[in-house]
Amino acid sequence: MNETQLLCTFIAADKLDENVNLIKNSYTLAFNNIYVLENVDDPNQFILTYNIVVGSLKEHYAPPASTISVHRKKQTNTIYTINALNALIASKNGGKIDKSYKIDWDELKNSILVTAHGQLKIVKTKIKEILNF
Numbered sequence: 001m002n003e004t005q006l007l008c009t010f011i012a013a014d015k016l017d018e019n020v021n022l023i024k025n026s027y028t029l030a031f032n033n034i035y036v037l038e039n040v041d042d043p044n045q046f047i048l049t050y051n052i053v054v055g056s057l058k059e060h061y062a063p064p065a066s067t068i069s070v071h072r073k074k075q076t077n078t079i080y081t082i083n084a085l086n087a088l089i090a091s092k093n094g095g096k097i098d099k100s101y102k103i104d105w106d107e108l109k110n111s112i113l114v115t116a117h118g119q120l121k122i123v124k125t126k127i128k129e130i131l132n133f
């Protein structure tokens with residue numbers, strides 16, 4: 001199987017169709033689906049997550065704006081960037097980043113961890129829909 005990469009695109013709710021079409025036209029989707037997550041605290045913000053085949057960005061297309069590469073903890077449906085994970089550990093461990101620090105993933109269930117302006121941001125999410133192609 002080809003190498004895959006999990007991407008996450010932050011959009012306004014009213015831009016869903018436009019961004020889904022851009023994603024479908026820009027990449028080869030690895031599993032033919034896009035997860036539409038809703039920001040629990042701001043229902044007008046959606047987060048699209050999808051796996052692409054690495055290197056499949058099609059010529060003459062650019063990734064949607066506000067797209068980042070992320071990782072996912074499947075058991076708790078926690079999506080995170082490495083920078084956010086390091087910021088989380090530092091915030092809970094006296095400012096120290098320690099790879100052996102045990103994270104309580106259950107307290108981060110259905111969340112996205114990102115950094116904004118150098119600060120950790122935890123976005124609580126719920127699944128709005130799963131688009132299958």
